[in-house]
Amino acid sequence: MNCLEERIVKDGIVKEGNVLKVDSFLNHQMDIELFDRMGAEFKARFAEKPINKILTIEASGIGIACVVAQHFHVPVVFAKKSKSINLEGEMLVAEVESFTHKCSNRVIVAKKFLGPDDHVLIIDDFLANGCALQGLIQIVQSAGATVEGIGIAIEKGFQAGGRMIRNLGFQLESLAIVESMDARTGEIVFREQ
C-alpha cells in the first residue's frame, strides 16, 4: 500500500451509499505533508511528460494541485464552477450535464490562461463518474492545449469514470483506486497497481 492508501485505511470512514469520507486529511482538513508525498508520486508517474501547467477545479482540488505543482515547478490554474463576478474577458466554458443532479456543472477557465503551447496535467481529489473531469478535458482541448495526464487522489473503481477516461487513451493515474467498500464492516479493498 502506498501512503495515501494507508491513510485511507487509517482515517477514512465508509458510509452507506458508497460514500468515503476523507475530510480529516484530504478535502476539508488537509494534510500538507501527505500532499507533498503524493506530489512526489505524481512526478514519478508523469516523469516523461513535458508538463508546463496544472489544471484543477475548485474547491477541494486546489490544495492538492498547489502542493503537487511544487514538484513540477509549474503554475496552477483552477477552473470555477459558475460564472464569477471577477471573471471577465473571453472564457472557456464546458457545460457538463449528468443524470445525477449532483454533478451538473458549468466549468469555466479564462481563455488567456490556456493555449496551444500548454501541456497540462489535470489534478483532482476524487474521480467517480467523471463529470467534472470531462469538463476539464473539454476545456483543455477547446483551448488547443494538450492533456498530458490526469492525476487523481482517490478513484472509485466501481464507478464508470476511470474506465471511460482510460478508454479515451488518457494516462490516468489514481493514487488509490477503491474496488469496494463495506459500510457495515468499514472494510476498503483497493485495486492492485
Place this chain on the structure above:
Amino acid sequence: MNCLEERIVKDGIVKEGNVLKVDSFLNHQMDIELFDRMGAEFKARFAEKPINKILTIEASGIGIACVVAQHFHVPVVFAKKSKSINLEGEMLVAEVESFTHKCSNRVIVAKKFLGPDDHVLIIDDFLANGCALQGLIQIVQSAGATVEGIGIAIEKGFQAGGRMIRNLGFQLESLAIVESMDARTGEIVFREQ
C-alpha cells in the same frame, strides 16, 4: 517593495470601481513559487506564535494557505461557503451579513477540526471590508480556539476591514496594502510597512 508588491505592479490590472485584477498569478492562475516566498514572509512575521493550524476559506484562499502551511508544518482547514452534501456531524457556522450583497456568506467548518487546543493562523487572498474574515474569526472563537494571527496577501487599505480587525487587537499582516489605485493611469500606491 516586497515580491508580492513588485508582482502586483508588474501584472496587476486596475479596473474601474476599485477592482484590482490579479488573476494571472494569485486567484485564478496561481504562481506557486510566489506563494512559497509569501509563506516564508508570513513565517517570519508570525515566528513567535505557537501556530498549529491554518484556516482559510474556499476557493482562492486554499492554494495560498496550503503552500504557506509548508513553512509552519501544520494542517490546513478550509471553511466552506454553503452547506455541502458531504459535511455532516456538528458544524461551526457563522452567518456573515453585509449591506453589499457581494459578501453575504454562510461560513462553515466541521466542529471536529477546530477545538480549544488549536492556535490558528487565518490566511486569505484579499481583505477589503472584512466580511469573510469576520466569519472566520467568529468560527475560531466559537470553537474555543485562539486566533494567533491573520495573514492576507492583498489588503485594500482604503476599505474598512483592516482597520476594524486591527482595532480588535488581532495581529493582521498584509503583504501588500493598497492605499489607492487609479484605473485611468494604472498607478497603484502601497502603504509603507
